[in-house]
Amino acid sequence: MAKQSLAGRDEHADWADPFDSGSFHVESHVAGAMAAAHWHDHVEVNLLLEGRMSYLFQGRRETVEARRLALFWAAIPHRAIEVVSGSRLICLYIPFQDFMALPIAGSLRKAVMHGAFLRAARIDPADTATFQRWVDEWPGAGSARQRLILDEACLRVRRLALDPLETSDSARRDGTGERREGRSPSLDHAERMIEIINLRFGEELSIAAIAAELGIHQTTATSAFRRILGMSINEYIIRFRLSRALHLLADTNQPILDVAYACGFGSASRFYEVFKNRTGVTPRQFRSQLSPR
Structure with a gap:
């Protein structure tokens, strides 16, 4: 997983790796100031249950207030710099490809990818109980319930995307379109590759073509992508396509073959192979599990 300190990777760092690369995770802890900035390959959703905290996020102070959701792309280096003592925090770590595949406004996805730090404009009283239930259920949950928790978390993000939001835009580009000083070239390259994949995931894609665009x-493209996302470009494409397919199977009545082609798998056999290897069930079995009995 691409969770790193700006001082370099350190097996004795004072933070833990609670999740594997590309996986969803939910956890709760008492927040504290970080010794160094770090980053990882998820979209992070914070719910501070009490207290107040501030991140240093791309050179800006971003404040998280109690019971107001905050969301940001954690591949951008961030560091908790000020925390009120006893502030308990619940964090959702949503795989980036799952976030990018959500049916939300493209402008919101782009804003997050370009460095927006989003906060809910108002408190939702249901969040505290819902997030705490996810924390309580996650450690002992089987694969089916873990998938359910991820789906519920993604639905909460979809609702958040429809609600009024406040943002301090730390995006990488100013009004002239130029890259801001201090921005990692690898992050810029990764963002542009993700934009291409997001727009053309249903087409045939190759690393050579993406790099040429x-x-x-090609070596620069592959190394930059792995440095920021913690996985290869091809692995990301597969995960993104699979995530889109899961949403289409769950949310629409499109024939399975149409879903396979719409998501760029090229053939039914390839789709079934990837789907079964990654989820343990076939697309038809997955859809039937969602149907009322």
């Missing part, structure tokens, strides 16, 4: 060497 960006005007960079």
Whole structure:
């Protein structure tokens, strides 16, 4: 997983790795100031149950207030710098490809990818109980319930995307379109590749073609992507396509073959192979599990 300190990877760092690369996780802890900035390959959703805390996020102070959701792309280096003592925090770590595949406004996805730090404009009283239930259920949950918790978390993000939001935009580009000083070139390259994949995941994609469109060497593209996302470009494409397919199977009545082609798998056999290997069930079995008995 691509969770790192700006001082370099350190097996004795003072934070733990609670999740595997590309997986969803939910956890609760008493927040504290970080010794160094770090980043990882998830979209992070914070619910501070009490107290107040501030992050240093791309050189800006971003404040998280009690019971108001905050959301940001954690591949952008961030560091908790000020925390009121005893502030308990619940964190959702949503795999980036799952977030990008959500049926939300493209402008919101782009804003998050370009460095917006989003906060709910108002408190939802149901969040505290819902997030705490996820924390309580997650450690002992089987695969089916873990998938359910992820789906519930994604639905909460979809609702958040429809609600009024406040943002301090730390996006990488100013009004002239130029990259801001201090921005990692690897992060810029990764963002542009993700934009291409997000727009054309249903088409045939190759690393060589993506790199050529960006005007960079294929080796530069692959190393930058892995550094930021913690996985290869091809692995990300597979996960993104699979995530889109899961949403289409769950939310629409499209024939399975249509879903396979719409998500860029090229053939029914390839779709069934990837789907079964990654989820343990076939697309038909997955859809039937969602149907009322």
